[in-house]
Amino acid sequence: MAVTLAEEIMLLSLDDESGAAKERQSAAWAVSGGILLDLVLAGRVTVDDGRIRVTDPTPTEVPLLDERLRQIETWCGKRSRDPKVTEWLTKDHTKAVKATVASLCERGLVREEQRRVLGLFPVSRYPEADGSVERELRARLRAVLAEGPTHRARTTGLLALIHGAKLHHLAFPDVPRKECAALLEELTAGQWAAEGVRRAIRDMQAAMVLVTTATVVAATS
Template identity: 70%
Template sequence: MTVTLAEEIMLLSLDDESGAAKDKASAAWAVAGGILLDLALAGRVAVADKRLRTVDPTPTDVPLLDERLRKITDWSANRRSAKVAAWLTKDQSKAPRATLDSLVSRGLVAEERRHALGIFPVRRYPEADGSVERELRGRLSGVVLHGGTPDDRTTGLIALLHGAKLHRIAFPDVPRKRVEARMAQIADGQWAGDGVREAIRDMQAAMVTVTVVTLAAAAG
């Protein structure tokens, strides 16, 4: 089964048994970035000079991506400067829900609804089919821990995880120091094509910008 980068990040962030999300705030930025990078890899959008534009509105036939492609096209149409950071800021609160719905529809996670303290509605997404996540974690281990050569999508995934500081959800049983340098090397390396590398760089820069702004606002 082929899954999107956003779905892969979301699977990594969910506790398999409880279905609770870990590092929710950081994962939300990475999920939004994953959708954007998949659209760039599919040739539907271009990310350059920290700006975003639609280059081909043709549907990809992946509902999660096509919904965002329509939104990006409408959003950027009347903007002189459609910055990547502005789109990620806009979409990071919405992309996780759309991604979870996609995982449920694919049968990879189950949706459980309950009320905390009998009052507050809570949704959890425990694992329903672990085969995709097992393959994913095996692929990440092969590249990061055992020196394998990543393809474009794996390079993008590792770059997004590294940029959002999600080392712990990717490698929960491995000390961060052991994986951080290798993930940075991959994110900054020459494995991906020029267009993908530029998209990764711009999205990493955007995530750093919005993270700093978010933390400053919280501190204020």
């Protein structure tokens, strides 16, 4: 079973040794967005003009995606009009992270460890158990950065999510943030996928900019 976009983003976020999540809040938005984008690429969901619609409820046979597909269908069915992407990301991001981490544990890519903060408060950490998938992922991303645009919709879509959530340092820790942002802006432009997919990603990028900016403002106010 192929690794999903959400799982790839989660692998980039989790520290290999400690298992702690880096840039936790922004990564959570991107994880939820990754599930949504995989559903768009699978032809189950459309995102247009910043709003979500389920166009095909048929299961994808990927449990992580199918659970979210069922939830989106139920949620959309209770509303008078198609909901906004920002509404779904806000509702789903915390749950999406939990589901994605559970999926990574089931695959044997990370393992769960229970620890205590200050010797009192129990927390779960997810250090690396099998690094082969993340190594391949980082090599693929570095290749795109070095060689230029790819016509693989999933890879370019992943870069767009990373760029939209400002997770440049997680994916490319050795590249200065401004330089990386400019490169990703260039790489995710152009005719790399069907117009409907590119439009969906632009809408999702805009949604993540809104929610991540709001998170930063709330944290500093």
